[in-house]
Amino acid sequence: MLGVLLAIFFVALLFVLVSIIKFKLHPFLALLLGGLLMGILAGMPLDKTAAAMAAGFGGTMQGIGIILAITGAGGAFGKIINETGIGKQLVEGMTGLTDGSGALILIAAFIISQVLRAAQGSTTVALVTTAAIFAPVVANMQGVSPLLASLAICAGGIGLSLPNDSGFWVINRFGRFDVPSTMRVWTVGGTLSGVTALIVVLILSMFTNSLPGLL
Known part of the structure; x- marks a missing residue:
C-alpha cells in the first residue's frame, strides 16, 4: 500500500x-x-x-x-x-530511517523535512512536522546533538521550493523571472544551499563530543 x-x-x-x-x-x-x-x-x-x-x-x-x-x-x-493518505504514509514510511544513529539521524531529518516541504509547499509546516517526529527520537539517543538535528531539519526546509510555495511566486514576480528561470535560480539554488548546510552539519557532527554546546 x-x-x-x-x-x-x-x-x-x-x-x-x-x-x-x-x-x-x-x-x-x-x-x-x-x-x-x-x-x-x-x-x-x-x-x-x-x-x-x-x-x-x-x-x-x-x-x-x-x-x-x-x-x-x-x-x-x-x-x-x-x-x-499519501502524506501520512510518506511520513510513517520514512521514519524507518530513524532506526539508525548519528549521521544517519541527521540525514533522515533532512530528507523528511525536504520531502514534506516539496509535498505541501510550506516551510513552516515542514519544519514543525519534522521536529515533532524527531524530538522524541533525538531525546532518547546518546551522542546525537539536538542542535545539529534542528539545523538538519532547517536545511531540509530550504530546498525544493516548488510552484505550490508562496515564496516561489514572490521571487518569480518581484524578480521578473519566467517559471523555468525561477526554478533554476530559486528552486535549484535553494536546494543546493540546503545540501551545503547539511554537509556542514554532518562535519560538525564528527566533533559532537568535543565542541561545546552541541550536547
Missing part, C-alpha cells in the same frame, strides 16, 4: 513539473490537474476529490491576485495528499 501511494504521489508531482517546464502549462492549472490526477489514481470518487480540492483551495485563498491564486491551487494539491 505504501509503495503504491508513494508512486501515485511522485507520478502526480512529476506531471506538475513536466506540465510547467516542458509544456509551459500555467502553474495554476498544472497544480489543479496534478491534484485531480492524484485523487483519481488513488481511487478517490470524483465528487470527494473535487470537494477536497475545493476545501484546500478555499482554505488557502484569502484574497485575489496571482500569488494567492496559485497558492490556493497548491493548497488543493496538498489537501489531496492528505485525503488520499
Whole structure:
C-alpha cells in the first residue's frame, strides 16, 4: 500500500513539473490537474476529490491576485495528499530511517523535512512536522546533538521550493523571472544551499563530543 501511494504521489508531482517546464502549462492549472490526477489514481470518487480540492483551495485563498491564486491551487494539491493518505504514509514510511544513529539521524531529518516541504509547499509546516517526529527520537539517543538535528531539519526546509510555495511566486514576480528561470535560480539554488548546510552539519557532527554546546 505504501509503495503504491508513494508512486501515485511522485507520478502526480512529476506531471506538475513536466506540465510547467516542458509544456509551459500555467502553474495554476498544472497544480489543479496534478491534484485531480492524484485523487483519481488513488481511487478517490470524483465528487470527494473535487470537494477536497475545493476545501484546500478555499482554505488557502484569502484574497485575489496571482500569488494567492496559485497558492490556493497548491493548497488543493496538498489537501489531496492528505485525503488520499499519501502524506501520512510518506511520513510513517520514512521514519524507518530513524532506526539508525548519528549521521544517519541527521540525514533522515533532512530528507523528511525536504520531502514534506516539496509535498505541501510550506516551510513552516515542514519544519514543525519534522521536529515533532524527531524530538522524541533525538531525546532518547546518546551522542546525537539536538542542535545539529534542528539545523538538519532547517536545511531540509530550504530546498525544493516548488510552484505550490508562496515564496516561489514572490521571487518569480518581484524578480521578473519566467517559471523555468525561477526554478533554476530559486528552486535549484535553494536546494543546493540546503545540501551545503547539511554537509556542514554532518562535519560538525564528527566533533559532537568535543565542541561545546552541541550536547
